[in-house]
Amino acid sequence: xxxxxxxxxxxxxxxxxxxxxxxxxxxxxxxxxxxxxxxxxxxxxxxxxxxxxxxxxxxxxxxxxxxxxxxxxxxxxxxxxxxxxxxxxxxxxxxxxxxxxxxxxxxxxxxxxxxxxxxxxxxxxxxxxxxxxxxxxxxxxxxxxxxxxxxxxxxxxxxxxxxxxxxxxxxxxxxxxxxxxxxxxxxxxxxxxxxxxxxxxxxxxxxxxxxxxxxxxxxxxxxxxxxxxxxxxxxxxxxxxxxxxxxxxxxxxxxxxxxxxxxxxxxxxxxxxxxxxxxxxxxxxxxxxxxxxxxxxxxxxxxxxxxxxxx
Numbered sequence: 061x062x063x064x065x066x067x068x069x070x071x072x073x074x075x076x077x078x079x080x081x082x083x084x085x086x087x088x089x090x091x092x093x094x095x096x097x098x099x100x101x102x103x104x105x106x107x108x109x110x111x112x113x114x115x116x117x118x119x120x121x122x123x124x125x126x127x128x129x130x131x132x133x134x135x136x137x138x139x140x141x142x143x144x145x146x147x148x149x150x151x152x153x154x155x156x157x158x159x160x161x162x163x164x165x166x167x168x169x170x171x172x173x174x175x176x177x178x179x180x181x182x183x184x185x186x187x188x189x190x191x192x193x194x195x196x197x198x199x200x201x202x203x204x205x206x207x208x209x210x211x212x213x214x215x216x217x218x219x220x221x222x223x224x225x226x227x228x229x230x231x232x233x234x235x236x237x238x239x240x241x242x243x244x245x246x247x248x249x250x251x252x253x254x255x256x257x258x259x260x261x262x263x264x265x266x267x268x269x270x271x272x273x274x275x276x277x278x279x280x281x282x283x284x285x286x287x288x289x290x291x292x293x294x295x296x297x298x299x300x301x302x303x304x305x306x307x308x309x310x311x312x313x314x315x316x317x318x319x320x321x322x323x324x325x326x327x328x329x330x331x332x333x334x335x336x337x338x339x340x341x342x343x344x345x346x347x348x349x350x351x352x353x354x355x356x357x358x359x360x361x362x363x364x365x366x367x368x369x370x371x
Contacts, residue, residue, distance in 0.1 A: 066092075066206070070103035070118070070155070070167075074215075075208050076245040077335075082204035085177055092171065092204055094136055095120060095151040096128045102158070106216055109160040116155040116165070124152070136179045147173035147204060168210030175202035215243055226349050231257055238338065247335030254341045255322050262318055265348060266295060269303065272355050276302035292319070306351045314348050 069079040081092045091097060101118040120128060142148040150170045157163040217239050224232055238253035263286065270279040279302045282295045300313035307314060321341055329337070 066098070066101045066118075067103040069206060070101065070116075071105055073208060074243040074245045075211065078205045078207050080203055081171075081206050085173065085202040085204055092206070093147060093177070094128070094140055095124070095149070095153075098151075098153060098169070103155070105155060105157075105165065106218075107157040107160060107163045109163040110157065114157050114159040117158050118167075119154050119156055121152060121154055134180055136177075138179070141179070142172075145176040147171065147177055150209065166210070166212040167208060169206055170209045171204065171206050173202045173204050177202050217243060220346060222350055222353055223346060226353075227257075227261065231261055238342070242335065242338055242342070245331070245335060247331040247333065247338060248329070250338035251321075251329070251334035251341075254338050254345075257345070258318050258322050258341070262296075262315065263292060265352070266299065266315060268352055269307070272304060272352070274304045274355055278302040304351070304355055306355060307348065310347075314344055318344060318348070 066079075066081060069081070073079055085091070085093075098118055099120055102115050103118075104113050105116040106112070107114040107116075119125075136147070140147060140149040148171075150168060153167045153169060155165045155167055217236060219232070219236055219239060223235060227235060234253045234257050238250045238257070241247070241250035241253065266279070266286075267283055269275055270283045279299060282299060282302070286292060286295045296313075296316045296319040299315050300308065303313075303315075318341065321337065
């Protein structure tokens with residue numbers, strides 16, 4: 061059995077996005093197979109009292125702590141299984157700041173397995189065919205998943221400061237909404253906002269690259285051709301070999317890759333496809349903008365150093 065820590069899920073995962081917490085389940089203790097097993101999990105989260113990220117700890121509300129404490133024996137309670145004998149339950153939890161001890165968030169978590177699992181935690185999956193241990197569960201592979209189905213207060217969206225500085229008010233508004241859609245698992249909405257951002261900002265990004273001191277003069281020529289012809293595809297198709305090395309480091313044309321995301325119709329993609337694409341666009345867009353900023357910052361530092369040498 062492979063167990064995965066919950067920290068990444070509790071801190072960053074949006075609503076309704078499944079996270080695999082146990083792979084190849086075996087009935088051993090402790091394991092994420094009933095509510096009490098989640099008690100004590102820690103994760104980093106923003107504390108409103110401390111005004112910074114602090115360590116939070118997962119706990120059961122007092123109303124259910126006693127009940128599940130009684131149930132925390134060697135057998136998984138029947139009401140945690142569905143009619144297919146799959147693990148399937150939803151439980152309310154609190155995440156409390158370990159620093160201030162008072163600020164807390166509320167989480168409603170849904171936990172389920174993708175196959176039948178035994179109701180006892182002392183069950184052994186091992187044993188040759190025909191042995192005492194060999195029965196309906198031998199050879200069965202089950203995984204356990206978790207998803208957030210509720211969170212209060214609403215998770216804060218922290219937009220990267222470099223993105224804020226780079227875009228104007230309108231684009232920042234679209235970007236914030238795109239990030240919020242990702243957080244709430246609305247893939248189509250997130251993808252639609254990112255497409256709008258690319259359509260508006262990509263040619264401006266190309267112009268900024270052309271103005272870098274390390275930029276090849278051919279980028280400026282491509283940009284001037286676009287101004288005269290208004291044909292964007294040519295500049296995105298031919299720019300890669302002239303990009304600064306920092307933007308070639310991925311081995312693909314990041315500008316063309318971003319542009320291509322505006323060509324496919326939303327009707328041909330489902331929510332999960334759009335969510336995956338939106339998250340990838342976000343990472344690539346931030347990479348390009350940060351590389352432009354790094355190039356600009358490096359040039360300023362070198363110029364300042366040269367100025368000091370001349371004194």
